[in-house]
Amino acid sequence: MGKAKASRGLKDNEAIAIARTIRISPRKLNLVAAMIRRKKVSIALADLTFLRKRIAYTVKKTLQAAIANAENNHNLDVDSLLVAEAYVGKSMVMKRMHVRGRGRTSRIKRPFSHLTIIVRDMMLEEEAIHGSKN
Numbered sequence: 001m002g003k004a005k006a007s008r009g010l011k012d013n014e015a016i017a018i019a020r021t022i023r024i025s026p027r028k029l030n031l032v033a034a035m036i037r038r039k040k041v042s043i044a045l046a047d048l049t050f051l052r053k054r055i056a057y058t059v060k061k062t063l064q065a066a067i068a069n070a071e072n073n074h075n076l077d078v079d080s081l082l083v084a085e086a087y088v089g090k091s092m093v094m095k096r097m098h099v100r101g102r103g104r105t106s107r108i109k110r111p112f113s114h115l116t117i118i119v120r121d122m123m124l125e126e127e128a129i130h131g132s133k134n
Helices: 026-036 041-050 056-072 122-130
Strands: 014-022 081-099 105-121
Touching: 014 056, 014 081, 026 041, 026 056, 026 081, 026 105, 041 056, 041 081, 056 081, 056 105, 105 122
Parallel strands: none
Antiparallel strands: 014 105, 081 105
């Protein structure tokens, strides 16, 4: 007698990838996440490849994981995928001490973030809206 199986939180034409505890502040990470929202995955990957920010590599890996999940786990077409959502959440904050003058100290906060990317197959969504043309 265990718990009943939880239903899938996403639609049938969506796939998700989550990167947890990324060593960057959520504010900086959200700048990169906002750049790829509502873009085709091929364009988003090209943008992340040539973006000159340190965190772009981690965001690109998470996007590639979402694409692989869509292809392998949900049998979605990679060419018609779109970045439906890309959002950032706060994680833990490490507190450190910095030695100052006259025997004093000050606190350093090192924030961490979570990144969630959801990709959606647009062809399946259009078929559901317009119906099949048979």
